[in-house]
Amino acid sequence: MVGYLLTTILLLSCVAFWVGRSAGNKFAAKSAQSTHSLPGYHGAFVAIWVGLPALVLVLLWVLFQNNVINGLLVGSLPDDLTAGASPAQISLLIAEVRNVAAGQIFGTPSPDIVAAAERLGSWQSISAWAMVVVAVSIMLLAMAFTRARLTPAFRARNRVENILSGLMILCSIAAVLTTLGIITSLLYESWAFFKIVPPADFFFGLNWEPQIAIRADQVAGNGAFGAVPVFVGTILIATIAMTVATPIGLYTAIYLVEYANERTRSIVKPILEMLAGVPTVVYGFFAVLTVAPAIREAGGLFGLATSPNSALAAGGVMGIMIIPFISSLSDDALRAVPRSLRDGSLAMGATRAETMTRVLLPAALPGIVGGILLALSRAIGETMIVVMAAGLIASLTFNPIDSVTTVTVQIVTLLIGDTAFDSPKTLAAFALGLVLFLITLALNVVALRVVRKYREQYD
Numbered sequence: 001m002v003g004y005l006l007t008t009i010l011l012l013s014c015v016a017f018w019v020g021r022s023a024g025n026k027f028a029a030k031s032a033q034s035t036h037s038l039p040g041y042h043g044a045f046v047a048i049w050v051g052l053p054a055l056v057l058v059l060l061w062v063l064f065q066n067n068v069i070n071g072l073l074v075g076s077l078p079d080d081l082t083a084g085a086s087p088a089q090i091s092l093l094i095a096e097v098r099n100v101a102a103g104q105i106f107g108t109p110s111p112d113i114v115a116a117a118e119r120l121g122s123w124q125s126i127s128a129w130a131m132v133v134v135a136v137s138i139m140l141l142a143m144a145f146t147r148a149r150l151t152p153a154f155r156a157r158n159r160v161e162n163i164l165s166g167l168m169i170l171c172s173i174a175a176v177l178t179t180l181g182i183i184t185s186l187l188y189e190s191w192a193f194f195k196i197v198p199p200a201d202f203f204f205g206l207n208w209e210p211q212i213a214i215r216a217d218q219v220a221g222n223g224a225f226g227a228v229p230v231f232v233g234t235i236l237i238a239t240i241a242m243t244v245a246t247p248i249g250l251y252t253a254i255y256l257v258e259y260a261n262e263r264t265r266s267i268v269k270p271i272l273e274m275l276a277g278v279p280t281v282v283y284g285f286f287a288v289l290t291v292a293p294a295i296r297e298a299g300g301l302f303g304l305a306t307s308p309n310s311a312l313a314a315g316g317v318m319g320i321m322i323i324p325f326i327s328s329l330s331d332d333a334l335r336a337v338p339r340s341l342r343d344g345s346l347a348m349g350a351t352r353a354e355t356m357t358r359v360l361l362p363a364a365l366p367g368i369v370g371g372i373l374l375a376l377s378r379a380i381g382e383t384m385i386v387v388m389a390a391g392l393i394a395s396l397t398f399n400p401i402d403s404v405t406t407v408t409v410q411i412v413t414l415l416i417g418d419t420a421f422d423s424p425k426t427l428a429a430f431a432l433g434l435v436l437f438l439i440t441l442a443l444n445v446v447a448l449r450v451v452r453k454y455r456e457q458y459d
Contacts (some may be wrong), residue, residue: 001128003137005058012139013051013323018148020046020156020227027152040119045156046146048163055144061332069123070094078112082362162399164202166307173411183437191425191435197225203430208394210414210425225428227435229394233404234380235312237390240315240400241379246372248319249326256327257334257360261262269331269402284388287317292389299401307391312400314390318382322375329374333367334360366451377440407432 024039072084074090081093093113100109100117101124109117150156194202214427252272256265292313299306337360347356361368383406391403392413414429 001132002058003203004064005132006055008132009051009054009058009139012054012136012143013047016050016143016146017043017047020150020169023147023150027150030152030275036151036155040283041156042154044152044160046143046150048160049146050139050142052163054139056270058131058137061127065127065131067125073097073116073120074122077116081112089298122449123232135233137389152381184428186437188432189427191428192422193278193424194433196424196427197431202428203223206396207315210410210428212285223424225424227299227432229396230403230405230407230410230432232380232396232398233390233394234406235309235403235406236400237315237318237386237406238379240312242372242376243317243320245322245326245379249323249371249375250330250368251373252323253330253334254356256299256331258356267330272324272327274324275321276328278321279384280321280384283317283321286386286391287313287385289396295401300368304401306401307403309389309391309403310401311390311404312387314386317389318379318385321382321385322378325375325378326368326371329371330364330368330382332370333364337363364384369447373443376443380406380440382406383412387412407436 001069017454021039022041024035024037027042028039040249047086065154073094076094082090085093096109096118097113097116099105100113101120103175202225205224206230207224207226209224211223252268256269265409288309292309295310295313296306341359342355345359346352350358369436386406386409390409392405392409394405394428395402397404411429411432412431414425
């Protein structure tokens with residue numbers, strides 16, 4: 001029913017736009033009258049007031065109707081079922097009634113539950129049709145009211161722009177509140193973790209084995225939550241990836257901007273950008289089937305003990321994956337530098353290399369640093385390639401041909417399974433997420449300070 005109603009809202013909004021625009025065209029056709037706004041703004045004004053209130057009403061209706069119906073359902077149940085029942089028992093009763101109403105019957109339900117299921121079906125049908133009637137009535141009334149307000153002097157453009165400004169402010173507030181909610185959730189769950197595991201053990205411990213007993217009679221270890229091996233693995237793989245991606249991406253951008261002709265550029269840049277669209281699982285297969293065996297064989301030639309899964313394989317392939325982020329953003333930043341600066345430098349007798357290193361690169365530094373930071377964030381947050389090519393073992397090593405793991409991989413593994421949500425194993429994922437968030441925030445702050453200090457401003 002909701003899907004049909006949303007389709008109806010879309011269709012009536014289109015009709016409202018046509019009605020408003022037709023009125024605007026009539027105003028414009030009368031040469032004796034000058035209209036304040038174009039016909040399109042008249043149509044947009046009517047369409048917004050027809051579609052937006054109905055859409056908000058439907059969303060609120062869907063959001064709160066279950067709570068209202070549940071309250072009516074509990075009130076209609078016999079007292080012998082609800083007297084003295086805890087909230088959890090009431091929830092089980094409501095779930096049983098809803099299952100019976102949906103036809104999911106396990107066993108033989110009591111007559112009271114069957115009767116409640118019939119009432120529930122009736123109330124849901126009444127609620128759905130009431131929602132349709134109310135929403136359509138509001139849209140028709142809004143169309144008639146807004147159409148009546150349209151006149152040649154009506155400031156439709158100003159009204160539409162004010163509404164769009166309000167929507168953008170609401171979207172910004174929603175984004176900020178969402179971010180604050182994520183941070184609050186991380187802090188709350190991390191605080192619960194640090195009440196169980198001392199922070200010193202987490203930040204300075206050298207052993208990461210978060211396996212704990214799920215049941216009292218289960219034989220298992222007490223778990224070790226020293227996260228240093230996980231952080232070292234993350235830093236090692238990210239460093240390898242950035243070592244591969246940064247020079248290749250930056251030199252590619254310099255070549256495309258300053259030395260390549262238009263034909264070469266039109267061929268090379270799309271090919272590079274195609275790398276960004278390849279799914280990460282494909283890179284993972286490439287790493288585990290091609291790169292890792294090649295590294296293992298090369299290590300054998302030199303007598304080195306190489307792990308089947310290594311940080312070098314994962315970091316190298318990850319570096320190839322993020323090359324387009326650096327090259328494309330650096331290319332855009334370099335080409336955004338005013339042409340007069342480059343021409344002036346060349347006119348003063350500077351070579352292309354001197355122009356690039358002393359004029360273009362300093363001017364484009366913010367964009368280049370932004371591209372490198374974006375690539376670094378992608379490298380730190382990548383999971384699939386690490387799982388397939390680097391392994392899951394948290395080893396405290398800086399050897400690139402050993403198996404390591406990263407923060408994101410451990411977060412995934414910690415949240416898989418039937419472990420209770422309040423166990424240290426599950427809460428450790430939030431502590432790792434909090435540390436990852438703080439590291440990313442620190443990188444952004446440092447990058448902003450670097451940009452402000454070394455940026456060359458010519459305007």
